[in-house]
Amino acid sequence: MQGLMMQQPLLVASLLMHAERHHGEQEIVSRRVEGDIHRYRYRDLAQRARRLANGLAALGIAPGERVATLAWNGYRHMELYFAVSGSGAVLHTLNPRLHIDQVSYIIEHAEDRVVFFDLSFLPLIESLMKRVKSPKCFVAMTDRAHMPKALGHADALLCYEDLIDRHDDAFDWPMLDENDASSLCYTSGTTGNPKGVLYSHRSTVLHTYAAALPDSLNCSARDVILPVVPMFHVNAWGLPYIACMVGAKLVFPGPALDGKSLYELIEAEQVTLSAGVPTVWQGLLSHVAERGGTFSSMRRTVIGGAACPTAMTSKFQECYQVEVLHAWGMTELSPVGTVCSFKGHQSALSGEHRYAVQAKQGRSVFGIDMKIVGPDGAEVPWDGHATGDLLVRGPWVARQYFGTDDPPPLQDGWFPTGDVAKIDADGFMQITDRSKDVIKSGGEWISSADIENVASRHPEVTMAACIAARHPKWDERPLLLIVTRPGSTLTGSELLAFLDGKIAKWWRPDAVVLVESIPLGATGKVLKHRLREQYANYYVTALTERSGSSAASITQHE
Numbered sequence: 318m319q320g321l322m323m324q325q326p327l328l329v330a331s332l333l334m335h336a337e338r339h340h341g342e343q344e345i346v347s348r349r350v351e352g353d354i355h356r357y358r359y360r361d362l363a364q365r366a367r368r369l370a371n372g373l374a375a376l377g378i379a380p381g382e383r384v385a386t387l388a389w390n391g392y393r394h395m396e397l398y399f400a401v402s403g404s405g406a407v408l409h410t411l412n413p414r415l416h417i418d419q420v421s422y423i424i425e426h427a428e429d430r431v432v433f434f435d436l437s438f439l440p441l442i443e444s445l446m447k448r449v450k451s452p453k454c455f456v457a458m459t460d461r462a463h464m465p466k467a468l469g470h471a472d473a474l475l476c477y478e479d480l481i482d483r484h485d486d487a488f489d490w491p492m493l494d495e496n497d498a499s500s501l502c503y504t505s506g507t508t509g510n511p512k513g514v515l516y517s518h519r520s521t522v523l524h525t526y527a528a529a530l531p532d533s534l535n536c537s538a539r540d541v542i543l544p545v546v547p548m549f550h551v552n553a554w555g556l557p558y559i560a561c562m563v564g565a566k567l568v569f570p571g572p573a574l575d576g577k578s579l580y581e582l583i584e585a586e587q588v589t590l591s592a593g594v595p596t597v598w599q600g601l602l603s604h605v606a607e608r609g610g611t612f613s614s615m616r617r618t619v620i621g622g623a624a625c626p627t628a629m630t631s632k633f634q635e636c637y638q639v640e641v642l643h644a645w646g647m648t649e650l651s652p653v654g655t656v657c658s659f660k661g662h663q664s665a666l667s668g669e670h671r672y673a674v675q676a677k678q679g680r681s682v683f684g685i686d687m688k689i690v691g692p693d694g695a696e697v698p699w700d701g702h703a704t705g706d707l708l709v710r711g712p713w714v715a716r717q718y719f720g721t722d723d724p725p726p727l728q729d730g731w732f733p734t735g736d737v738a739k740i741d742a743d744g745f746m747q748i749t750d751r752s753k754d755v756i757k758s759g760g761e762w763i764s765s766a767d768i769e770n771v772a773s774r775h776p777e778v779t780m781a782a783c784i785a786a787r788h789p790k791w792d793e794r795p796l797l798l799i800v801t802r803p804g805s806t807l808t809g810s811e812l813l814a815f816l817d818g819k820i821a822k823w824w825r826p827d828a829v830v831l832v833e834s835i836p837l838g839a840t841g842k843v844l845k846h847r848l849r850e851q852y853a854n855y856y857v858t859a860l861t862e863r864s865g866s867s868a869a870s871i872t873q874h875e
């Protein structure tokens with residue numbers, strides 16, 4: 318027997334309609350590429366999104382066609398989020414930090430019809446215009462006064478504000494099928510070509526509900542949300558949609574992601590909740606430490622995309638009374654999978670015990686089912702020790718990549734995340750490695766994530782990356798690369814001594830290499846494959862060069 322409830326599809330446009338009707342007065346503040354601060358309200362957003370939807374129709378964009386953006390976090394990008402998806406087309410957010418070869422590949426693969434871009438990407442657009450065939454036009458996200466003067470293919474260049482001005486705001490958001498595609502995001506692809514993840518209206522709205530919950534990102538109408546995580550990377554972790562759903566004030570940082578600019582914006586707009594990858598917060602924390610400031614309004618920050626080092630969690634919480642919400646997700650998961658928020662019996666934990674929980678990536682939000690499996694595919698127990706490949710399933714998990722004939726990646730209906738993890742009896746998951754980054758020493762796995770976490774707790778260390786280096790006896794041994802504070806005199810052996818007692822003896826890296834910098838990818842993650850290319854033979858070479866007895870000094874496996 319069927320239920321007798323209304324059949325209302327879950328649509329992206331309904332989030333905007335809700336925000337306009339119930340939170341029309343709420344503010345959206347953006348630092349613009351043009352250099353100034355722009356302010357308006359949700360009702361202005363909704364009105365301009367409808368004008369833009371008419372503009373897209375005038376450009377001949379048909380339902381299902383892809384409309385790309387190369388843009389920072391700002392109100393015009395937000396208008397595109399709703400105008401494009403709301404009118405039935407697919408919003409394709411491009412990552413401008415990728416190499417131009419990859420950006421061109423992605424545009425052609427997605428068959429983008431139009432590319433909207435912020436002025437800071439003009440040089441990239443000029444090169445792209447010569448390379449890509451599928452877009453019929455490029456739209457500069459600015460007004461007439463700031464329009465670039467001469468571009469090779471001037472007839473293909475349009476002005477965003479012209480497009481809005483030329484159309485009125487009478488537009489009815491179409492009643493789409495909730496399973497229609499709404500947006501598209503390519504994974505940064507550390508190996509091989511990037512792969513497209515095609516979200517639906519339904520998956521987006523369900524993800525929005527779940528991600529807003531108190532034990533998830535904990536967002537409400539009383540919040541002032543600063544998404545530092547880019548809108549081109551997995552929809553800024555869903556925050557633009559969440560803000561509409563709950564009616565929070567939104568603050569967009571534009572291109573200025575340095576510590577000083579972020580701090581000024583946080584204080585000026587009284588931000589309560591921010592979200593970003595660890596590398597961004599490093600800059601903010603250094604700035605605030607140098608300047609001797611405090612956070613007068615910020616109470617929570619979501620940190621994810623890469624493991625949040627305990628040193629960062631404790632700095633935020635102890636020095637600034639900003640609670641850290643450690644979260645794990647993936648492009649293929651829209652992205653939120655787990656969030657580390659305490660259970661009732663843990664709320665009284667303090668010191669090391671509290672940080673030990675917060676170093677975990679957290680518990681599954683309702684909608685995401687997860688399990689860890691061994692090499693034979695059998696489930697591994699949730700005892701906080703046993704590790705296995707992490708598999709997930711749920712209504713906002715990708716089942717297949719866009720535009721490929723490859724067989725779907727699913728294993729018996731579960732998506733293999735490529736992460737290796739352990740799960741404790743409370744259901745808290747902790748990543749120990751990417752499956753392609755694991756260190757296998759003498760047949761046993763060593764967690765590079767754990768070693769990095771402990772090394773980053775040393776006050777002189779600003780960044781740590783641990784990789785597997787080949788070893789003639791043990792197959793692989795951990796090699797630790799670190800970046801130290803300017804002026805630091807920390808030596809490798811001092812750091813190794815610091816690790817003693819904090820990690821298992823046989824996990825102790827056989828060597829520490831001090832480096833100037835560690836390569837980061839387009840989404841702020843350490844490019845371990847690049848480090849491996851450079852350092853994979855570190856021990857083999859060292860052992861050959863040193864020969865015989867002195868080899869013992871770098872092999873400390875026990």
Ligand code: ADP
Nearest residue numbers: 504505506621622623624644645646647648748
């Ligand atoms: P890509 O795989 O293309 O870099 P994603 O941004 O989708 O793009 O990355 C997802 C991966 O990032 C996860 O599978 C995991 O390895 C890593 N990751 C995300 N959040 C965390 C976290 N909190 N701790 C450790 N790793 C994380």
